[in-house]
Amino acid sequence: MDEVQLLTRKINRLEKARVKAEQILEQKALQLWESKQELEKKVKERTQELEIAKDKAVKAQMAQKNFLANMSHEIRTPLNAIIGMAHLMSDYELNNQQKEYLNTLIHSANILQDLINDILDLSKIDSGKISVVNESFDLIDFLNIIKSIFLPQAKKKGLDFLLKIDSDIQNFVLADKKLLNHVLINLIGNALKFTERGSISLIVELHNRQEDKQYITFKCKDSGIGISKDQQEKIFNKFIQADKSTSRKYGGTGLGLSISKKIIELLGGTLEVASEISQGSTFYFTIPLTLSQEKSIIKTSPKKKKDKITIKQILIAEDNLLNQMYLKNLLNKWKIEYKIAQNGQEAIDLMASSEFDLVLMDIQMPTMDGYQATTQIRNTINNTIPIIALTANSFAEDREKAKQVGFSDFLSKPYNPNQLQELLLKYSR
Amino acid sequence: MKGVVFVGFFELVEKEFGYEMVDKLIDSCNLDSDGIYTSVGTYDHSEMVQLVTKLSEFSGIGVPDLLNTYAKYFGKTHLRKYESFYQEATDTFSFLESIDGHIHVEVKKLYPEAELPKFSTNKLSDNKLELLYSSKRKMGDFAEGLILDTADYYNEKIEIQKKNIEEDGSQVLFTITKI
Numbered sequence A: 001m002d003e004v005q006l007l008t009r010k011i012n013r014l015e016k017a018r019v020k021a022e023q024i025l026e027q028k029a030l031q032l033w034e035s036k037q038e039l040e041k042k043v044k045e046r047t048q049e050l051e052i053a054k055d056k057a058v059k060a061q062m063a064q065k066n067f068l069a070n071m072s073h074e075i076r077t078p079l080n081a082i083i084g085m086a087h088l089m090s091d092y093e094l095n096n097q098q099k100e101y102l103n104t105l106i107h108s109a110n111i112l113q114d115l116i117n118d119i120l121d122l123s124k125i126d127s128g129k130i131s132v133v134n135e136s137f138d139l140i141d142f143l144n145i146i147k148s149i150f151l152p153q154a155k156k157k158g159l160d161f162l163l164k165i166d167s168d169i170q171n172f173v174l175a176d177k178k179l180l181n182h183v184l185i186n187l188i189g190n191a192l193k194f195t196e197r198g199s200i201s202l203i204v205e206l207h208n209r210q211e212d213k214q215y216i217t218f219k220c221k222d223s224g225i226g227i228s229k230d231q232q233e234k235i236f237n238k239f240i241q242a243d244k245s246t247s248r249k250y251g252g253t254g255l256g257l258s259i260s261k262k263i264i265e266l267l268g269g270t271l272e273v274a275s276e277i278s279q280g281s282t283f284y285f286t287i288p289l290t291l292s293q294e295k296s297i298i299k300t301s302p303k304k305k306k307d308k309i310t311i312k313q314i315l316i317a318e319d320n321l322l323n324q325m326y327l328k329n330l331l332n333k334w335k336i337e338y339k340i341a342q343n344g345q346e347a348i349d350l351m352a353s354s355e356f357d358l359v360l361m362d363i364q365m366p367t368m369d370g371y372q373a374t375t376q377i378r379n380t381i382n383n384t385i386p387i388i389a390l391t392a393n394s395f396a397e398d399r400e401k402a403k404q405v406g407f408s409d410f411l412s413k414p415y416n417p418n419q420l421q422e423l424l425l426k427y428s429r
Numbered sequence B: 001m002k003g004v005v006f007v008g009f010f011e012l013v014e015k016e017f018g019y020e021m022v023d024k025l026i027d028s029c030n031l032d033s034d035g036i037y038t039s040v041g042t043y044d045h046s047e048m049v050q051l052v053t054k055l056s057e058f059s060g061i062g063v064p065d066l067l068n069t070y071a072k073y074f075g076k077t078h079l080r081k082y083e084s085f086y087q088e089a090t091d092t093f094s095f096l097e098s099i100d101g102h103i104h105v106e107v108k109k110l111y112p113e114a115e116l117p118k119f120s121t122n123k124l125s126d127n128k129l130e131l132l133y134s135s136k137r138k139m140g141d142f143a144e145g146l147i148l149d150t151a152d153y154y155n156e157k158i159e160i161q162k163k164n165i166e167e168d169g170s171q172v173l174f175t176i177t178k179i
C-alpha cells in the first residue's frame, strides 16, 4: 500500500469521524435544550406551587385573625355580664362566705379579661394595627407615677423599690407614653412576681444625645429567681414561660414579654435580658425620645370635671338580655330613666316618638345593627345627641368605623360601672 | 467506552508505530465502528480489547505493558485537561482518594454513558495507601499506568505492589508506597 493510498484512507476515516462527531454534538445540544425546557417547566411549576402555598398561608393567617376577633367578641359579651353582675351583687348585704365567693369571681373574671386583652394586643401588633402616637410629656413625672403605683406592692412583699434617674436627662419628651407605660408595667410586674427578697430597681440612663433626640436606656433590675441561659432565648416567644412550674406557682400567660418586645421594636429599640440563676434579672432597652420644645404641656382636656350626671332619659339599644339587665340595674341605681330597643329599627322608631338625652347602642344586633341605625339617626333624626357604641369588638378598625358613622364615643365590653359613669358625666351638661 | 480512550489510543499508536499500524489494526479487527472514533462518541468496550490484543500481536509487546504505557500517555495528554481536579488535591494519595467519590462522579455527570471502575482506598500510613480496583472491564494495568502518571504530576516517587484479588483481574489490589 503506498503512502498516498494510506493518507487517503486516513483522511477518509477522519472525515467520517468528524461527521459522526457533529451528529453526536447536534444530538447532545438537542438533549441539552430539552432538559433545559424540562427544567424551566419544573421551575415554573415549583414557583406556582410556592405561590399557592403562600396564598394558603396568608388565608390561614387571615382566618386566624378573624377567629381571634370573633372569639374575643364571643368571650367579651358574657364576660361583660359576669363582671357587671358581680359588681351589682357587691352592692347587696352579703355574708362573709358570699363576699369571699364574689371576690374570687371578680378576681378570676379580671384575669380572664387581662388574658383576652393580651391576646388582642398581640394580634393587633402582629397585624400592624398598633401605631405609635407621640405626645409631649414630662418623663420624670411619668416615672414617678410608675413608682407610686409599684412602691406599695413592693412594700407589701417586703421588697425595696428604687427609681434611679440620670440627672442629664431632659424632662420633656415627645413619645408614645401609653406604649412605654405598657412595657414598663409589664417588666416591673414580672420583677415583682419573680422576686421574693431584695429589691427592684428601675434605672433610667442617658445613653447619648443626637440632634433633637436623647437615647435613653431603661433597665428593670431585680434580685429574684433569675432565668437560665437556655430560657433567656425563649421567654420572648409567645406563650413561653421559663419552666412549667412557673404558671402553676406564679400564674401568667407567657404573653407579656412577647408583647413588650414587639412594642419596643416599634419604638425603635430592642428588649434584652441579662440574668443569672438565683441572682436576679435585668431587662433593658434603649429607645430614642425626641426632645420636646414646649415646656408647658397641654394637659389632657382641662375641662372642669362635672360631678353630677344630668342625663335623665337614655335609650338603650341592646339585644342581649343579660347585658340589658346589667344596664337596667345600673341606671335604676343612678335613678336615670331609660327605654329599651331590641334592635336598630326599634331604636329609630323610639327616637321618633320620645325625647332622649343619650343613646347607648350595641353594634351587633339582629334586623338592623348599630352602624346602620346610627347612620340613619344622624342623617334623619338627630345630629347632636350623644350616641355611645357598646361593643365587644375592640380593634382599632372598629373604633374607626364607629367614629365614621357618627358615634360620639366608644365603650368596649366588658366595662365596669365606673367606666359607664365617667362617660355619662362627660356628656352631662 | 468513551471515544476519547480510542482516540488517545490511536494517537499513541500513530506516534510510536506510524499511521500504517493504525490502518492495519482497523483492517484486522472486526469493529462495529469501522474504526471511526470521535472523542465525544461512545463505543463498545470489546473494540478496545481487540485493538490492544492485536497491537500486542503485531508489536510483540505484552498487553499489560501496552495498557500501562498507554495509561501514562492518556494521563499526560487527556486527563491533564481537567486542571481543577488536580488542583483540588495536594498529592498523589489525596488525588487517588478523590477519584471514586468525586472525580469519576463528575465524569458520570458529564458523560452519563461512561463506564467507570469502582475504587476504594485505605490509608495505612502517611506513605502507604491501599487502592482496590473493581471493574468488569479488567483494566487494572491501565489503572496502574494512571497511578504512576499521577505520581509524576505531583513530582512524587512511588512504588506499586499489585495483587489480583479476582483471578480474572476484575478486582486488583494496589499497595502504593511513597519513596
Ligand code: HEM
Pocket (backbone or CB within 6 Å): B001, B002, B005, B079, B080, B082, B085, B086, B096, B099, B103, B104, B107, B113, B114, B115, B116, B117, B135, B136, B137, B138, B139, B140, B142, B143, B144, B146, B147, B150
Ligand atoms: C482527572 C482525572 C480523571 C478523569 C477526568 C477520569 C475520567 C475517566 C473517563 C472519562 C474514563 C472513561 C470511561 C468510559 O470509558 O466509559 C475513565 C476510565 C477509567 N479511569 Fe478514570 N479518570 C481520571 C483519573 C483516573 C485515575 C487517577 C485512575 C487510576 C487510579 C483512573 C482509572 C480509570 C480506569 C481504570 C478506567 C477504565 C474503565 C474501567 O476500568 O472500568 N482514572 N476515567
Ligand SMILES: Nc1ncnc2c1ncn2[C@@H]1O[C@H](COP(=O)(O)OP(=O)(O)O)[C@@H](O)[C@H]1O
Pocket (backbone or CB within 6 Å): A190, A191, A194, A222, A224, A225, A226, A227, A235, A240, A241, A242, A243, A246, A251, A252, A253, A254, A255, A256, A257, A258, A281
Ligand atoms: N424578672 C423575671 N425574673 C425571672 N423570670 C422572669 C422574669 N420576667 C419574666 N420571666 C420569665 O419569663 C416568662 C415569660 O414572661 P411573660 O412573657 O411576661 O409572661 P407571664 O409572666 O405572663 O408568664 C415568665 O413566665 C418567667 O418564667
